[in-house]
Amino acid sequence: MEGDGQRLNLKREVGIIGAVSFIAGTMIGSGIFISPQYVLSTIGSPGASLVIWAICGLIAMLGGLCYAELGTIIPESGAEYIYMLRTAGKVVAFMFVFSFIMVMRPASATGIALSFAEYVVAPFYYDCTPPQLLVKCVAAVGILVLAVVNCLSVRLATNIQVVTMVVKMLALVVIVLGGVVKLFQGSTENFENSFEGSNVGVSSIGIAFYQGLWSYDGWNTLNYLTEELKHPEVNLPRAVVIAITLVTGLYLLVNVSYLTVMTPRELMSSSAVAVTWGNKVLGSWGWVMSVAAALSAFGSLNGTFFSGGRVCFVAAREGHMPDILAMAHVHRLTPSPALIFTTLISLVVLAIGDFQSIVNFFSFTAWIFYGITLSGLIYLKIKKPELPRPYKVPILLPILVLIAAVFLVLAPIIDDPQIEYLYVTLFILSGAIIYVPFIHYKLCPGLLTKLTVFMQLFLEVAPAEKNL
Template sequence: MASGKTSPVVGKKETIVSLKKQINLVQSVGIIVGIIIGSGIFVSPVGILANVKSVGMSCIMWGICGVFSGLCALCYAELGASIPLSGGEYIYIKRAFGDFPAFLCLWINFIIIAPVGIAASSLIFATYVLKPAFRDCEPPGPALRLIAALVVSSLIIINCINVKWSAKISVIITISKLGALILIIIIGLVWIGQGESDNFKDAFTDSDYSAGSIAIAFYSGFWAFGGWSYLNFLTDELVEPHKNLPRAIVISISIVTIVYLIANVAYFAVLTPREMLISSAVAVTFTDQTYPSLSWITPILIAISVVGSINGNSLSMSRLFMTGAENNHLPSFISMINIKYLTPVPSLLVVMILTVLMQSFEEIFYLIELMGFGFSTVLTCVFAGQVYLRYKEPNLYRPIKLPIALPIILMILSIVILALTIYQKPQESGVGVLFIASGAPLYLIFVYWENKPAIIREWIVTCATIIQKTLYVCPSEETKNKV
């Protein structure tokens, strides 16, 4: 959302609009929980189990992922409260290390994290929607991609028209998805109460304790917790960000970790490891074996849950790209705001286009591992920057100040996870490295090279003008560098 004076005649007078502070604590928690509890809890149990091989190690991995995410969130809370600007890790890396590292962080989010994460969630949404019609086989690929593209496009349109609708949808969907998980938890606890606990006997039999397997399993669990950092992208729109940002992060992570751990216990109370591994829709298989009469409602509740994750991701990432464009790291039109709806329409449409392209990768776990590699790279840089800022800006006002050992430890752990991933999954890691490395020449050509020939500058201006008139957008008040 935005506020300010506008002019309907594009090109006659600079139009000044700005994002408005309108997201309160409850909506903040709704957005974060809405992003985190999406497709992950309904898919990641399979990804973790496939790597660590046992019920006991699976539960431990969920706990590890929750603790790690919580500690990371605390570090982000310190950074977000100290540097209350939209843009999240992009802004923090820029503040610590300068222009080029910040551009690479933005590029990783632009080309990997945002489109891959939303694409994976939308494909999972399509899988659950189609599963009732294809109970004995996998849904066809073209149908999956079509439905995935439709849901992403619909949510992007809603975000383009009114961000308040999006925030309200996040709260409503969060209630729905918690309802779905509570249903699973209650059923699981009933089964445990009836003595169905065979899967917990010898829970660590056949466990794979190798570092590589644990690292890949970690990505699946960490992806299920993904989203705890996204509220930092919306800081400019938060009411009292110094107070509400850390509160929202701590409350959200606590809720999600508890719910996830109990939900996994419920899964294993009903399904054997083999049944989970051969299922493409774990929650549907779960209800089929417990209360078949509820089979029809489970895919609906899970689909709603995934919609919330897609909605929150789109909302948050569009603000990150907008901030990057304001700092001249992306085309200028991405930073503009629609004059009629006062929303970042160009940035949202870019998210939609990139997501639809990534939906061509139908292997969901491949997407998860690719996204995990990119995000671990960004985390390493963020924690290194947090440590460096303590030295570079010792007098920076920090409403929250954590022990310096915490970001140092998290930085080391992120480096170890990256190294193990490269060793265990060289192909996926190679693709990730190529994506990241492709940002270097783009930076040199489009950012560092300022004195471009007149013909190129004219072409860029012409393209931006066409887009501006087509989308009816104008520059925001934050077109000057914020950092």
Template sequence: MTVTSKILKEGDEDPEVKIELKKQITLLNGVAIIVGIIIGSGIFVSPVGILKEVDSIGLSFVMWIVCGLYNALCAVCYAELGTTIPESGGEYIYIYRAFGEVPAFCCLWINFILICPVGIAASALIFSMYILQPLFPDCNIPDNGLALLATSIFTLLVAINCWNTKWATKIQVVITASKLIALLTVIVIGFYYIIGLGETENFKNPFEGSDFSAGAIAISFYSGFWAYSGWSYLNFLVGELVDPHKNLPRAILISMVIVIVTYLIANVAYVAVLTPAQMLSSPAVAVTFGEHTMGVMAWLMPVLIAISVCGTMNGCALGFSRLFYVGSTKGQMPAFMGMIQQKRLTPSPSLLVILIMTLIYTSTGDIFFLIEMEGFGFASVLTMVFAGQVYLRYKEPDLPRPIRLPILLPIILCIISFLIVALTFYQKTRESLMALGFVAFGLVMYIVCVVWKNKPKFIQQKMYAINTLIQKCLIVLPVDNPDEVDWD
């Protein structure tokens, strides 16, 4: 079947319009997307996740700093890769360029089965928890209610992303402002307790009882990953970024400085008000903070936090839908995921697949399990990305690099990422084997769906019929010459 890319515009007789994603993301949009994704549920949940592993305020602060610096250095490496290879698809494209199809598919599959839906599901459940917790002050929130609200809010965000990309990016700016207001509220109140009331008791003997074991530090790293994750997602959208060679590194650096400083100050504010025991016993540490300090206005804190978590989900939908879209144009995902809506020019098939995958994971209800699974997948992908960055220096030494970092930096980050994965196998064997099982299943799917070219005719007809049905239902078209799309 031949699908036409011809779209009639009002006032024109029969113009040819190229079917592709538009460059409409500015520097401000880029900063809002990154900050909006990073400052989501992490800072409101990860303080508990880190503290329960390392067992002391002092070491938890060290881990926040270490995680921040590590993620900032990773972001700088991604800035080099993003300006060197300015294509949408992010880490998938970098691994594809360095190592070829099979490692790139592993990256794509890990993002598809672990990082994307697991991370969004965790954020959606956290959103529900913050909204519903005030309604159930003395009892547990019903699991069905938690899952229903989580699926409802993400479905709404997916609908907005399917309708208009500009709407999605504008919403991200508003959400980013809301979450900064929430954190500013925490910071102001916390420092009032320190400076105005002299509350410094919780800072005494900060390293007492610390767990310095490698396993505890590795697992606490995952909560740090969760809190800082999101800096890489703008690389998925480079094809839609205005002047990516300048705006990508600027957006990444501006965003990381804002986030690291904000996180460190916010953690000081938490500790000024809450004891370690109070933090560990709280399912929603920022809500507990508000209950102790805001009186009748305590309801405002969970509302602001819930809005901020929406930013994480919205940004993930923006970024990952483009990743899977690019994977499809490379022939490594179903063909319909490489199509965009005829009038709206949005990757609606990819967005709807993300929605379905997220709904499946939302039913688990175990937030910290989801965080650990997502962290394992993320560390695995980072190991491949930095190894590819090093190899590209050897494979394509003359490739123009607007940003050129010392080669030692990606080497060190690759080793650290690999050690985190290895330590996780030792500390969380069951979860690690489960994640490996998902990857192994993906390789089987790759052999069956991608490598096996000469499929029986009835299978090809079924696949063709499915793609055709989805095209008709969603009114989507393949991009014009996907292998020749100018992403610059």
């Protein structure tokens, strides 16, 4: 056990294979089994949808490399939160962590859990839509099981990630090979005039990117657990390049396969595209794709939990969340209070959530904060070039991704302004209002101290110290 007196450190247990599995495993979740029909229906043509998927991969790669430099300049867990704290200041960092813990991560986990549940129940409701209550109950079970796993052991959570990674890779390889066979048999009619009917409106392109980038979400997973990564200065950029190249190639091939087997109209109307593909290509073995897609979403949900608990943990350590959330289990060295808190919020979002709006509002909020984080990297490059940085990217990279982030935030509003985007913006800004009385002036400290002591004894946790 690494330690300093009575304080605990999270252990460096994640190597390069675990690191690649965490990035690719979190990225390849429910998205590639659900988003293709939404990208296609929004952008309007097969050719344009493939272009969107390729550009999404490029944005994820450039973003990941920029984050790799940030992760080596500021070698602490917590990703955007810790980078904003060190560059933009406490108020902006608190606005992020408030939005992240209350909306972004629970919304992301809930969206993935709902996809997992849809695929679990799909074989039992072959001809009809499954009851919504049943889907939500299965999703809740998935959330609770993974919360327990992540509280018990870092190693067990990592093993689940590696195993589900293998399953989802096999499923995607089957889809790719099935598509290749169909192409060789001459099924190319869906690619004729492939750009016909493209929607080139700013809003359509923005929403198509939201849906595509939902499938790539997770490219920054490793930055949430930098302190648990072995040799981060080498493994962080290497894992980013390997994982995102692998995922982008797979996504493009999978989309080609979908379009080879199904007409664009069939693809757009399918609610579980992998199952529709499986039924057309594998016949009576179509249920296999349902199982594989469910396991894939399960792995993605696991990665989301693993990294999400860490942000809560780091924010509490910096004094932006109650102290109890910065504690780790005395024997297992997992940040269990932060994980339990994240789970409870996810279950609340699940009770009231709806998959479609979750993706758009999650993406809108996420890209606001990605933009602020990249501005921080540009600031550090210009103002603090003397800081040690074992890994460097050219300044053009963060500038390009920042331009993409600005476009992604503004695009859906320019063509089709919706009042919901205003509500989301106001919610983000409300973090600043909460910060002043409760964080800066520390209102009601006595009550919080008593609660912390009780929870500390109940959960068997102790304050954890960051690795220096």
